[in-house]
Amino acid sequence: MSSAILSFLFLLLAVVIANVKKINIGFTALAAAMILGLLYGLDLDSIISGFNLKLVVRMFAMQLLVVISRQNGTLDYVAQKLQSICRGKAARMFPFILYILMLAAEVLGFNLHSMLIPVLTAIAFALHLDVLQVVMIGELTMFAGCFSPYTTPGIMLYGYITDAGLAVSRWNIPVLCMISYTVLFVLFYFYAGWHRVKVEEARAAEPIPLSRPCLFTLLSYLVIVAANLFGGVDIGITSCICAILLCFFRFADPEEAVRGVPYSILLMIGGMTSLIGVISELGGIQLISGAIASIPSASLAPVVLTLLAGAMSIFSSASSVVQPTLISSLPHLLTLMPGASAQTLVSSIAAGSYAVALSPFDANGAQIMAAYGAIYSPTEEERLHTFNRLLKLSVLILLYQSLLAFAGFYAIQLF
16 A cells, blocks of 8 residues: 555544544654654654744734633623624625625735634624624635635636736636635525524623723724734734733733643644644655546536645645646647636635645634634534534535536636
């Protein structure tokens, strides 16, 4: 058995054991990475090379601020304001308003969805809703608008297209993505039960005043967003600075705040990224990439490329690894398939590569898990349940995009 295949079996085994034994999947993933490293003679540096320290530090800083918001009453204040607005039929319009506003921001390149994951999680908690019932709205806007020519993913994608010498419309891909994910949003709206939701009454009978801790915590969030949008400052840096300042001025108890950070989620992220790094080291990515040679015809090429891009993106970066790898192979592939369209194939790669962004292995999925852990304080069983739900949603979205590719949706030429 090849090392690449065995590494995938270890990944599956780590997930199964974590679910059966109800233990942190970060433990099982890290153990799997260590065992694989021993079997194939990898040193410690190679085994932990995939450990995403930047992501873990960013998650810690952001969740520290979220915990402070919960402890100093900011979340309760926001909860009461939201509950006073989102009642009865008004609550049913909330998803549409949020989707439209966030999609507009995404298309314009503001990249708000990643910064708003903790906020959306807090909104779900405040309204006594399931975390994914609200967070999915923001994530669908990311899917729908990420390939606009004004976004970083869009700029990178069209750069790869230009480097490959392909002629592709810059607006056809983003518009098709907006259509496909808006349809998915409408389906989600009814599946999640927003059309019949009734938000519970506010917890407190008396209005919660805007205290100084609440005011300065809310200002901290505004500073984080403004610094990222206009100064390009990483949200991990500003979140850490704001959290420290709030503790320094006694708007939060530093010891309680540090104790409230969901370290089990950080362990989950660290263990999984380490195992993914070992899988890549043992040839897992090359194994998936080799599947491109199995495309039998031009009619099946879009769906195969969609599935392939999605599978590769689980284990590597969609924008910096998967897209340049697959797009660079298209000129040769097009010579072998005279009936294939560059526009269709590029659209399929783009859609597939981002379809699995909800996976807990991806930065987006990891942020959702971290925010969920900080705000909901779930049990290990509840964490695993949410982890599995994110995996299932990733698979469903990838299958949805594959069906669209198979049906010829990405062959539509609008521009």
